[in-house]
Amino acid sequence: MPHINARRWTRRITAQILTLGLAVVGLAAVGGQEQSAPLSTEPAAVSTNQIGVTPPPMGWASWNSFFSSIDHNVIKQQADALVSSGMAAAGYKYVNLDDGWWQGQRDANGNIVVDENLWPGGMKAIADYIHSKGLKAGIYTDAGKDGCGYYFPTTRPATPGSGMEGHYQQDLETFQRWGFDYVKIDWCGGRAEKLNQEATYKQIAAANEAASAVTGRKLVLSFCEWGTGLPWNWAPGYGDLWRTSDDVLFFRETPGLTKMYRNFDQALQPAAQHTGYYNDPDMLMVGLNGMTAQRNRLHMSLWSIAGGPLLAGNNVATMTTETRDILTNPEVLAIDQDPRGLQGVKVAEDTRGLQVYGKVLSGTGKRAVMLFNRTGTAANITVRWADLGLTSASATVRNAWTRTDVGSFTTGYTTSVPANDAVLLTVSGTEATGSTFEDTTTATTPTFTGVTAASAGTKLVDITYANGGTTARKATIQVNGQYSYRMAFPPTGSATTYRTVSVLAHLAKGANTVKFAPVSGSTAPDIDALRVQGIPGTDGTALVGGASGRCVDIDKNTYVNGTQAQIWDCSGGRNETFQHTSRGELVVYGNKCLDVPTSGTNGTKVAIWDCTNGTNQKWTVNSNGTITNNLTGLCLDASNGATANGTKLILWTCNGQSNQKWTLT
Incomplete structure (x- = not known):
């Protein structure tokens, strides 16, 4: 048996023995993976040693x-x-x-x-x-x-x-x-x-x-x-x-x-x-x-x-x-060019057009932040550490353009941003806690079940793996029923040397399944553990239909204005995660609002559009489970009472039927 599989069998047996004493040691086993198990008798497999990936050209x-x-x-x-x-x-x-x-x-x-x-x-x-x-x-x-x-x-x-x-x-x-x-x-x-x-x-x-x-x-x-x-x-x-x-x-x-x-x-x-x-x-x-x-x-x-x-x-x-x-x-x-290779995401827009973006950088507690004023008037914009996945403890702020230190601040930082301009910062703070999930099977490309999230949103996922080869190896990652993506895993030096690469994954509230699979023609890396941490500023809710049990969905992750919303099997995807803002909007992707024409009547399609702050893009979530459009007073409705995947959403006179009832999860 190859050495790496022997190691995996050892861990599996160890985990099974430990599981017998869960009530004593307090270890939580989730779907075949161990969650946050810092026991000295268990082989350490959750690495914090990040590896750099190929930067953008x-x-x-x-x-x-x-x-x-x-x-x-x-x-x-x-x-x-x-x-x-x-x-x-x-x-x-x-x-x-x-x-x-x-x-x-x-x-x-x-x-x-x-x-x-x-x-x-x-x-x-x-x-x-x-x-x-x-x-x-x-x-x-x-x-x-x-x-x-x-x-x-x-x-x-x-x-x-x-x-x-x-x-x-x-x-x-x-x-x-x-x-x-x-x-x-x-x-x-x-x-x-x-x-x-x-x-x-x-x-x-x-x-x-x-x-x-x-x-x-x-x-x-x-x-x-x-x-x-x-x-x-x-x-x-x-x-x-x-x-x-x-x-x-x-x-x-x-x-x-x-x-x-x-x-x-x-x-x-x-x-x-x-x-x-x-x-x-x-x-x-x-x-x-x-x-x-x-x-x-x-x-x-x-x-x-x-x-x-x-x-x-x-x-x-x-x-x-x-x-x-x-x-x-x-x-x-x-x-x-940060070696972690991730993208910035929008984490706040307290006032329409005043936006905050955060990018997870390599290291611990490191973020880049862009305060972006898309309006025609200078305004103060605040970044909150909690929105970035940091604790509220003191964090140091540096201005990237002036290349000067701004100071240390608890909770967050506020500054004035000129009209149609941005302030670009780096922030060094304290990383919030996360959850770890360890593979206990013999698979090099395992499936992790029971990967829990307290809320729907974009999460930072660090993947512990080993690649003893001399070139990057490939595997796919898929969360729930979302699209499957190929990933590259650079060499780690040996088959028993573990490093991490990172992804931003969209998780549903509650239990999620994160599945890895080999890529044809490529030797698979040995994937061993996940660490999952929230980026709370991206959190939102799924809108689950009362009749269908399916989620409000934007087909195939499209961004095109005028794309009609539909219902589809819930997967926790970004195209199914909405933020109900203080302005009454239902925002998907961070910048597209659920929208109806200003003359909406029965049968009018509900679609996505660039957010404009218009009343036709504002919605009231009612205690009886209906969602009414603030301009028309009509209800968000799954057309013809249908419950199948792909059923389009329209406006209709509120009638109390289950195809007009929605649960925000």
Whole structure:
């Protein structure tokens, strides 16, 4: 028997012996897992030694400044400037060629043929040059037959045939042989051909693995289907990063707050971002015409608290010292690049438009905090330590932009934030208590039942595991009936050396099941224990139907305004967790309100919409179990009294029937 299984059998026997004396020693066994069992006779398996994961990519991309007008001179100039400006030393390593590098030719064997007037020596020569500067090289393609330059030509004519469909493995092998390290795969051709996003990008991921088996090189995969196929549900572990929204800036468009805010909001998919896989809100606009210093800092604050990729889009060779200093502020970059690899989440909005975001950082009791004023007037904003998962004990506060200590504060911290601006902080406090659940089976990828939560919401889950190999191993994680996500588990040094990686998981109130499973083609890590801690500012309630016993649900975690609410089996997902605010709103995802049109009548659909503080988005939870809309006075109703999954929610005259009764759990 392998040593690791022998260890597991030893623990299982030990746990069974201990269970016989529960009344004496006070150990609580939950669903085959032990909860908070600090007995000296039990082998220690709950590690507190965190391991760093691959951080979000940092670098430069050509599109926002040069569009299709790129050649070897442009790329060499920008690579040189990344080094000479100090940006490379600050972490900006990738030099990414976007659309326009290839004008669509292939030879008789289907191989890409480039214009050597634009690229002397071909693409390998430019990749070699980038590498010679100590940088990494990125390239661009499309999932369809034709790329975006065909459908939306900018500074060069339309370029037919510049997509990779029909040549997935061939092109990926080509990119790898040229020496590229990263590929962005756009969706203009895919959309025009009505390809399926999930199936297509998973096919590309498989082709990338096959190409790597031939060449011995690997490519970072950047999926760019603009969030249209809800990639946060399926992309982790297939892609390394995936776009969650449309472009933050179109050709010849002036940078603006509306798209910046939209892309930030839509990138907040916390369960998907973990262990080196990242939601991508798009390239940076810092330093572009129309961007002030204040707006540049705000932009960096938003992307950093979200833990997003930082791909500068300005002309690095001509940027001002002010722009360079904003892009290279070490404390802001440290928040983005934190080795725990998690995303910030909204933890408070006491007044509409005055928001608090918290990001769990590596170490103990460490948080990044963004106080975000989305209104047109300066205002005080307060962060409470309890909302972040810290105790109310004194915590030290530091301003990341000024790089100065603010002081020590108990309970929380309040400061004034200018209109349409943010204050970015780091906080060092005392971690709140959590619960531990230890596997007592022989499975390397176990199922933990009875993982209890006092309230529905987003929880910090530290996973203790061992990986005695030399490369990251993969396994999937699934909470209740939610989507299953691939995770990466870096090497820990030996099969008996335990470390932790972290995820943000959405748990229901009460008992939850957290299931791990092996990934085909990958050796599984040895997963041994969970530590679960609340982030109370994310807590909410499920709305459970009296007739159906099912939860109010937003289908497939979609963010699209106008998506009609429905009922579905309760799973504790973020799409089923609502905050009933002091303003009377029912808020899901932190920023979408249950909404009805201002002229709502019987049969009007109840949908999600950006929160506006309107009366049509305010609801009264009544003592008889009904929920009435404050504008119309009508009841939240499961249409036609149906109880099946997918039944849509509407407004209807209150009649006391069970399809209009809801329990907030």
